[in-house]
Amino acid sequence: MDILVWLIPAALALGLIGLAAFLYALRSGQFEDLDGAAARILFDDDTPGKKGPR
Amino acid sequence: MSLLGRAAVAEAAQSAPACAHCGAPVPPGAGRFCCTGCEGAHHLVQGLGLDAFYRKRAMAAGALRPVEAPPADFAAHAVEEKPGLHRLELVVSGLTCGACVWLVEQALMAEPDVRRARANLSTRRLTLVWEGEPARANAFAALVARLGFRVAPFSPACLRASEDAEGRELLRALGIAAFGAMNVMLVSVPVWAGIDMGEQTRHLMHWLAALIGMPTVLVAGLPLYRSAWRGLRAGRLNMDCAVSLGVLATTAMSFSETLRNGDYTWFDGATALLALMLAGRLLDRAARRRARQSVAELLALQEGQVQVLGAPAPVPVERVAPGARILVAAGERLRLDAVLESEEALLDTAATTGESLPRRFSRGESLAAGGVNMGAPFTARVTARAAEGSLAAMGRLIERAEQARGRFPALADRAARLYVPAAHAIALLTFLGWWWLGGLPWQAALVPAVAALIITCPCGLAIAVPAVQVVTSGALFRRGVLVASATALERLASADHVVLDKTGTLTEGRPRLLPGDWSGEDLRAAARLARASRHPLAQALLRACPEAPAAEGVAETPGQGLALGEARLGAAAFCGLPPDPRGMSLHFTRPGHPPVTFRFEDSLREDAAAAVAAFRAAGLGVELLSGDAPEVVGRVAAEAGIALWEGGASPARKAARIAELAAEGRRVLMVGDGVNDAAALAAAHVSAAPASGTDVAQAASDIVLQGGGLLPLAEAVERARRAQRVAAQNIAFAFLYNIVAVPVAIAGFATPLIAALVMASSSLAVIGNALRLDAGGRR
Numbered sequence: 033m034d035i036l037v038w039l040i041p042a043a044l045a046l047g048l049i050g051l052a053a054f055l056y057a058l059r060s061g062q063f064e065d066l067d068g069a070a071a072r073i074l075f076d077d078d079t080p081g082k083k084g085p086r
Numbered sequence: 087m088s089l090l091g092r093a094a095v096a097e098a099a100q101s102a103p104a105c106a107h108c109g110a111p112v113p114p115g116a117g118r119f120c121c122t123g124c125e126g127a128h129h130l131v132q133g134l135g136l137d138a139f140y141r142k143r144a145m146a147a148g149a150l151r152p153v154e155a156p157p158a159d160f161a162a163h164a165v166e167e168k169p170g171l172h173r174l175e176l177v178v179s180g181l182t183c184g185a186c187v188w189l190v191e192q193a194l195m196a197e198p199d200v201r202r203a204r205a206n207l208s209t210r211r212l213t214l215v216w217e218g219e220p221a222r223a224n225a226f227a228a229l230v231a232r233l234g235f236r237v238a239p240f241s242p243a244c245l246r247a248s249e250d251a252e253g254r255e256l257l258r259a260l261g262i263a264a265f266g267a268m269n270v271m272l273v274s275v276p277v278w279a280g281i282d283m284g285e286q287t288r289h290l291m292h293w294l295a296a297l298i299g300m301p302t303v304l305v306a307g308l309p310l311y312r313s314a315w316r317g318l319r320a321g322r323l324n325m326d327c328a329v330s331l332g333v334l335a336t337t338a339m340s341f342s343e344t345l346r347n348g349d350y351t352w353f354d355g356a357t358a359l360l361a362l363m364l365a366g367r368l369l370d371r372a373a374r375r376r377a378r379q380s381v382a383e384l385l386a387l388q389e390g391q392v393q394v395l396g397a398p399a400p401v402p403v404e405r406v407a408p409g410a411r412i413l414v415a416a417g418e419r420l421r422l423d424a425v426l427e428s429e430e431a432l433l434d435t436a437a438t439t440g441e442s443l444p445r446r447f448s449r450g451e452s453l454a455a456g457g458v459n460m461g462a463p464f465t466a467r468v469t470a471r472a473a474e475g476s477l478a479a480m481g482r483l484i485e486r487a488e489q490a491r492g493r494f495p496a497l498a499d500r501a502a503r504l505y506v507p508a509a510h511a512i513a514l515l516t517f518l519g520w521w522w523l524g525g526l527p528w529q530a531a532l533v534p535a536v537a538a539l540i541i542t543c544p545c546g547l548a549i550a551v552p553a554v555q556v557v558t559s560g561a562l563f564r565r566g567v568l569v570a571s572a573t574a575l576e577r578l579a580s581a582d583h584v585v586l587d588k589t590g591t592l593t594e595g596r597p598r599l600l601p602g603d604w605s606g607e608d609l610r611a612a613a614r615l616a617r618a619s620r621h622p623l624a625q626a627l628l629r630a631c632p633e634a635p636a637a638e639g640v641a642e643t644p645g646q647g648l649a650l651g652e653a654r655l656g657a658a659a660f661c662g663l664p665p666d667p668r669g670m671s672l673h674f675t676r677p678g679h680p681p682v683t684f685r686f687e688d689s690l691r692e693d694a695a696a697a698v699a700a701f702r703a704a705g706l707g708v709e710l711l712s713g714d715a716p717e718v719v720g721r722v723a724a725e726a727g728i729a730l731w732e733g734g735a736s737p738a739r740k741a742a743r744i745a746e747l748a749a750e751g752r753r754v755l756m757v758g759d760g761v762n763d764a765a766a767l768a769a770a771h772v773s774a775a776p777a778s779g780t781d782v783a784q785a786a787s788d789i790v791l792q793g794g795g796l797l798p799l800a801e802a803v804e805r806a807r808r809a810q811r812v813a814a815q816n817i818a819f820a821f822l823y824n825i826v827a828v829p830v831a832i833a834g835f836a837t838p839l840i841a842a843l844v845m846a847s848s849s850l851a852v853i854g855n856a857l858r859l860d861a862g863g864r865r
Contacts (some may be wrong), residue, residue: 036287040294043272051265058258068207071184074142 108150108234123152127234134196136189143185150180150234159391159400160227163239164220174223175240176212177383178230181205190230210383211240253371259306260364266302267357270295274354278839285347292344292351299353303337306360324499325548328506329363332543339536342529355540355841362849363548370552377559377568381790392421395465403472410468414459416621423455423475424466432461436589438761439713456761456780460622477782497576498551501817509542516832538831540841542824549849550816553856558809561860566793567802574788577772579806580753584701585744587758588712588722590779592694597623597670597686599630604682610634612674615648615655623672626686652677693797694726700800711735711743713762740766759783774799812859816852823848
């Protein structure tokens with residue numbers, strides 16, 4: 033049972049890292065436009081903003 | 087929605103030559119474009135090297151046709167972010183697919199001074215940051231408009247609809263609850279399965295579960311506790327009360343079990359229940375949020391600016407003071423109550439009185455806000471501030487009606503009112519029974535009591551109804567029926583009588599050319615002149631003959647007609663003919679040909695008769711109520727197959743008729759589009775407005791119909807009824823589950839494992855039943 037001393041904190045720490053990542057993503061607005069994010073991935077930036085032909 | 091759009095584009099491409107920009111069918115031999123706007127937009131896109139857009143877009147044919155919008159001043163809406171750096175927020179209507187987002191962003195980024203352009207597909211919000219003058223805002227807005235999207239400044243209403251602070255809080259709470267539930271499960275499963283687990287290890291597990299579970303319950307449950315508290319303070323027992331009490335009692339009992347090292351703790355049940363509840367709540371919001379945003383977007387496009395004489399730029403309506411003199415351009419909507427100062431004005435008052443023919447006003451007559459200028463530009467003196475005018479009075483009426491409707495008890499709440507006290511009583515009796523009669527110590531007696539509470543926890547109930555709502559409003563959204571109010575579906579399902587407005591609701595609301603004794607050659611020649619004008623009748627003529635080429639050197643006499651050399655198109659007097667009192671018409675004279683008259687009529691919507699039949703088939707009485715002249719109303723009623731009709735109804739009469747019907751015990755579905763319908767819409771049991779209607783009518787309605795047709799509304803009634811049936815089934819099912827599970831809990835046989843199984847399986851069953859609703863719709 034000694035192994036629990038390691039396994040449980042490790043499991044919890046991993047879970048907490050996931051939760052922190054979720055809260056960070058939420059705070060930085062990554063859940064604001066789920067439809068757009070799904071569509072954006074289909075477009076490659078072959079006309080990079082500032083260098084594009086005018 | 088995107089699938090539908092793609093199919094429509096593909097179809098159009100096969101059957102007829104399609105416009106290279108907007109995809110609308112083009113008459114053979116007219117070239118690659120349906121109009122000059124599309125041609126300009128196409129060249130613009132090509133010039134920017136963004137052709138890829140046309141291969142990747144997925145939208146309805148014709149949706150991207152650039153239209154001329156009344157001038158608006160966007161520079162006033164630009165906000166200075168940092169010195170030299172300005173930001174502008176725009177609503178972009180027509181933004182329906184990823185390709186649109188890409189096109190708009192890339193086209194703006196190609197401007198050298200733009201720093202950031204980001205379009206949000208969910209909220210249709212474009213955020214633009216650039217270096218330099220705020221005045222550049224107008225150029226950027228014009229660029230987006232030239233591509234075929236309609237733009238408007240981001241209004242406070244849009245902001246309310248899209249800035250969803252509460253939704254974000256729910257999402258955060260859900261994340262925390264899900265984390266808590268999964269990790270408590272990690273230590274709970276060993277306890278359930280731990281046959282040879284020692285006492286001390288079990289105690290450690292209990293403490294670990296408490297360490298994770300208690301903060302989770304406290305933090306993630308806040309949105310529910312707050313709602314429960316609000317309900318209690320208003321003297322109502324809502325679903326959240328039951329959930330909050332269940333979760334908190336379970337947590338407290340588990341903590342007491344942890345302290346005395348009992349067999350089981352129930353933290354896993356409490357956290358999983360929270361996560362489920364929050365997920366249901368979030369789904370429910372998401373479904374309605376989309377509809378609310380679309381409605382806010384429609385309203386933002388109508389939110390206007392006014393040309394005040396003496397002011398350098400258009401002024402937002404709410405800042406115009408009484409006494410100001412305003413200029414109303416041809417085709418523009420009058421947004422304030424005013425007195426006419428010009429000699430004469432021709433106003434389309436369909437929205438304010440329901441009359442289908444434009445009315446002539448002379449100097450000194452007062453004009454009610456809401457009319458559209460059909461003649462020459464005129465000046466008028468404003469008599470009331472926007473907040474005190476006739477439109478605002480209507481707005482206050484609508485608010486009152488909405489409050490009354492807000493009190494309509496939703497099905498789930500009605501069920502909860504019976505259910506919650508019963509569940510609590512059972513739990514209390516279980517506790518007292520085991521403590522007094524069973525002789526257990528109070529801590530042990532708590533366990534079966536709380537087990538009963540968590541099993542009766544209206545999980546099924548709380549998910550049963552939202553699941554049905556989500557599926558149904560999603561299906562309706564895809565058909566262009568926007569359900570903006572929470573209880574609208576329930577009220578729609580119970581409607582038994584339809585009252586329809588005529589102008590703009592049953593009819594198109596815009597003139598259409600009638601067949602007459604003119605030749606196709608006459609029409610083409612007249613349409614060439616008409617192309618030069620924005621007058622509604624000229625536009626209607628052009629719609630009948632869109633392939634006519636533009637003519638050079640057409641001179642327009644505003645409110646009178648158009649002249650090209652000797653050829654004249656316009657009012658009878660303008661063409662040198664005797665006056666013609668009959669309806670909407672345009673006269674056309676040219677040398678060497680006899681004069682011809684083009685007559686116009688506001689024709690029925692294509693699906694009007696079918697929709698009336700569908701309403702009747704669904705068992706609803708149908709009635710036509712219009713402010714227009716009785717003979718016109720009678721003719722339209724006969725055409726649409728409506729037996730019961732009334733013409734010449736004033737706005738007050740309309741509202742009174744609705745009240746009359748309500749007094750007879752009817753539940754009225756009112757459909758209308760005008761300012762004159764708003765009072766009736768607000769008074770009705772449930773109401774709908776077409777997206778082409780006035781903003782006042784849309785604000786007064788529960789449902790907005792996008793895509794211009796009544797048939798989807800008739801289908802929506804059927805769908806709403808089916809949804810009600812499934813919701814009732816779900817609630818009955820949840821009750822049945824409890825009847826089986828509660829005795830087990832009362833007897834003290836329930837373990838956390840059983841509770842978890844019961845909870846999960848009943849929720850899944852209820853959700854599965856709700857999904858059945860969509861099965862027929864998608865195919």
